[in-house]
Amino acid sequence: MFFSAALAALALGVSQVAAHGGVLSYSINGQTxxxxxxxNTPTGQSSIQREWDTYxxxxxxxxxxxxxNANGASLGSxxxxxxxxxxxxxxAYWNQWPHAIGPVMVYMAKCNGACTTSTPSSLSWFKIDQAGLISGTLPNGTWGQGELIANNNSWTSTIPSSLAPGEYFIRHELLAIHTSNQPQFYPECAQLIITGSGSAQPSGSYLVKFPGAYSMSDPGVxxxxxxxxxxxNYTIPGPAVWQG
Structure with missing residues (x-):
């Protein structure tokens, strides 16, 4: 009986992983x-990505x-x-992503000092990239997530060249809307140290909090x-893209 229950639990876990997902790795300047x-337990793991516990x-x-994402904690050492x-x-490289309907959004946030000791929900986030409904109609058109799937489950964004140096989070998010009136958010965060001679910082309406940036009443949510x-046509939720 225990063996059968264990197999059933394993099968459920496998089906959940197959149905949903997250960012598995990053490629930056030729380095993976x-x-x-x-x-898996965070103990012993080392990554630029923050902890996320489920697909x-x-x-x-x-x-x-x-x-x-849950729970977004720092990995400490x-x-x-x-x-x-x-x-x-x-x-950002995702798992074998199954959902082709919905936007792709990429945000950044400047940390208050070191990102490792920053709380993501307390930061101000700005959007650097997005893609919603690219062509066609809502249920049958080409979406940002469809483009991600076509590009080997990956999404490439450019960090604004004028962005001031410092420690930042980069946040990749897929909003799957293939289920009627039930949004599915898949956010993932990684830590970056930005270098360069830029001095620009977004302000005003470009900045949002998570949670706080979205609501169920948003037409795209x-x-x-x-x-x-x-x-x-489709209205991508959140602020306008800040290009520096």
Whole structure:
């Protein structure tokens, strides 16, 4: 009986991993950085990525873990940061992503001193990249997530070249909206040390908090794409992209 129950639990875990996912690694300036290994203890792990514990989504836009996923904790002595020049490209590699409907969004946040000791939900985030409905209609068109799948489950963004040096988080987020009126948020955070001679910092309406940036009343969050088969526009949630 115990053996059968264990097999059932394992099968459930495998099905959940297959259905959902997260960022598994990063490529920056030709160097690969392994991500945190979900479903494993953080003890002994070393990564530029913050801890995330499950492939399952967050489904509430006010979830306290929305900044960097559950639970978004620092790895302590195992927490690393990648040194990156402003203007560089960062590629995030996801697992075999199954959802083609929904936007891709990439944010950054300047840490208050060292990122390793910063609390992501207390920081001000700005968006550096996004892709929503690229062409076609809501239920059948080409989306940012469809492009991610077509590009070997990866997404490449450029850090604004004018961004001031310092320690930052980079936050990749997929918002899957293939389930009617039930958003699925998949945020992942990694730590960067930005170098360069830039001096620019976003302000005002470019800055948001997580949670706080989204609500179910946003047209791009609480949406049923299947009830609008002929609509060919989509409003990506969150602030406008800051380009420096």
């Amino acid at each position: 950085y392994d991500g945190f290994k979900a479903y 399952n989504p967050l489904t509430n836009p006010t979830d306290p873990n929305l900044a960097c 195992g927490q690393k940061s990648a040194t990156v020049a402003a203007g560089s490209k960062v590629t 609480g949406i049923d794409v299947y009830s609008q088969p002929n609509v060919s």
